[in-house]
Amino acid sequence: MLQMVTGASDGTVRLDRARLELDGSAIGALLDIIKALFDYDDLDQIVSIKMNVELASMVDRSANRQKIVFTLLKEVNKQGRAAELLYWLWQERLNVPEFRQTVERYCPRGLQDPSKRNWDEAQKICGSIKLIGSKLHDPKVRIRIAPHRDDLEKLMNEIDRLANYKRLHDVLQTIQFSHYPDIAESAKIFRTDPDAESALDQHMFQVQELLKTAERSAKALPSVAGLQKEQLGWVKALKTSIDILSNAMHRSDLEVTAAVRSLKELIAQQPPRINRRLTYVAEELPICPLIDTLEDVIVAVDADDRAAKDLQSGLRSLQNLLPEFNGTVEEHKQWQEIENEFLGTDDFIEQGNAAAVEEFKELWPWAKSRVETLAQASPNAKWAILAREQSRAIDKDFPDNMVPIRTMFAAYRRTVLFHFFQVDRSLRSQCEAVLEIRRPLRLLLARVKDDDS
Numbered sequence: 001m002l003q004m005v006t007g008a009s010d011g012t013v014r015l016d017r018a019r020l021e022l023d024g025s026a027i028g029a030l031l032d033i034i035k036a037l038f039d040y041d042d043l044d045q046i047v048s049i050k051m052n053v054e055l056a057s058m059v060d061r062s063a064n065r066q067k068i069v070f071t072l073l074k075e076v077n078k079q080g081r082a083a084e085l086l087y088w089l090w091q092e093r094l095n096v097p098e099f100r101q102t103v104e105r106y107c108p109r110g111l112q113d114p115s116k117r118n119w120d121e122a123q124k125i126c127g128s129i130k131l132i133g134s135k136l137h138d139p140k141v142r143i144r145i146a147p148h149r150d151d152l153e154k155l156m157n158e159i160d161r162l163a164n165y166k167r168l169h170d171v172l173q174t175i176q177f178s179h180y181p182d183i184a185e186s187a188k189i190f191r192t193d194p195d196a197e198s199a200l201d202q203h204m205f206q207v208q209e210l211l212k213t214a215e216r217s218a219k220a221l222p223s224v225a226g227l228q229k230e231q232l233g234w235v236k237a238l239k240t241s242i243d244i245l246s247n248a249m250h251r252s253d254l255e256v257t258a259a260v261r262s263l264k265e266l267i268a269q270q271p272p273r274i275n276r277r278l279t280y281v282a283e284e285l286p287i288c289p290l291i292d293t294l295e296d297v298i299v300a301v302d303a304d305d306r307a308a309k310d311l312q313s314g315l316r317s318l319q320n321l322l323p324e325f326n327g328t329v330e331e332h333k334q335w336q337e338i339e340n341e342f343l344g345t346d347d348f349i350e351q352g353n354a355a356a357v358e359e360f361k362e363l364w365p366w367a368k369s370r371v372e373t374l375a376q377a378s379p380n381a382k383w384a385i386l387a388r389e390q391s392r393a394i395d396k397d398f399p400d401n402m403v404p405i406r407t408m409f410a411a412y413r414r415t416v417l418f419h420f421f422q423v424d425r426s427l428r429s430q431c432e433a434v435l436e437i438r439r440p441l442r443l444l445l446a447r448v449k450d451d452d453s
Helices: 024-037 040-052 067-076 082-092 099-104 113-132 139-189 194-219 224-248 253-284 288-300 306-340 346-350 354-375 382-397 402-435 438-452
Strands: 002-007 013-019
Touching: 002 224, 002 354, 024 067, 024 082, 024 224, 040 067, 040 082, 040 306, 040 382, 067 082, 082 099, 082 113, 082 306, 113 288, 113 306, 113 438, 139 194, 139 224, 139 253, 139 288, 139 346, 139 402, 139 438, 194 224, 224 253, 253 402, 288 306, 306 354, 346 354, 346 402, 382 402
Parallel strands: none
Antiparallel strands: 002 013
């Protein structure tokens, strides 16, 4: 619930930063069921991993459970994140219908997936930006925008950079999951199977087309600090790899095998690097100036103006979107550390040589502990249950009998990386929501610039 305060002298309104989603009766009902279902450690894991907040920063751990839950609900309610907390709590207790019914009654938004909800929020934000553009003829509005112009230009540039990294990320992922498996399989049999030869040609053509998109995105990145050069480097290397494979098809099987191996190594190395860039840009995205702009424009709009309500809705959406976006970025970073380590275990799984075995012995205790820690945020999820079972099976033979562990770890790694893929998809979905802001923001800035010239 937005709280508006009407100015006595000019009839304008200002928007209080509090965005209360829960009233007193809702907090009371939710308090009773949450304290019965979750202890301090449960809540700490969920808010830390899913919301990027330390529980100890909001509540006194030495307090009784009722006081802890009451204080937590009050704090997330003030921050506009009550629905987000309730959604993640619900995901942990899907087998408790009473909890779902309570959330549905008192905060229906708590049953909506944040990634899908963010898309709706983005549309409201876009509408509010367009409204600002339609109000530029009003001197009271225009003077409120002027101080934020440079910051909004910076936000526009960073959103463009985010878009380009996301496009590069998507190209790599499409090659890795949609094309490489068939390329590797068809390369084994194309000499005796005409259909496989045709499929191989088709996949290589499609990869080359994807790389044209990647090249355009890489060239659109800033040339400073080698950012553009870094991305153009792997695009060029992949193009060369596809050309080598195409030429090798007319030569020996050994050359074809070598070309496929080279392609595999390239597409295995790059996604973590792109992920790091994408995550960094997302983490540093300067959205707060847009919040400030909306708040200032709302102050300048007459209380009885029909646009005031839509501007307030856009501001509320932006304030809801930002913490959820930041929380997903943080979760993605934590899983990315695990992915980076797991991608270096191919030699252990495929060959099991002495050096790879020793490296795995050092890696396993750390990797198992990190996955267990992150899994505590969703201990009842199917992937978490399966990962625990697979981990116990590995521990039975570790470290004395490493031969069966290679197969067991391959299955464990698939389970964990598939979950990271879901986290990655959630981040990309939220990035897409943020990218929706680009067009109306660009049009607004262009109009402000034209009017000033």
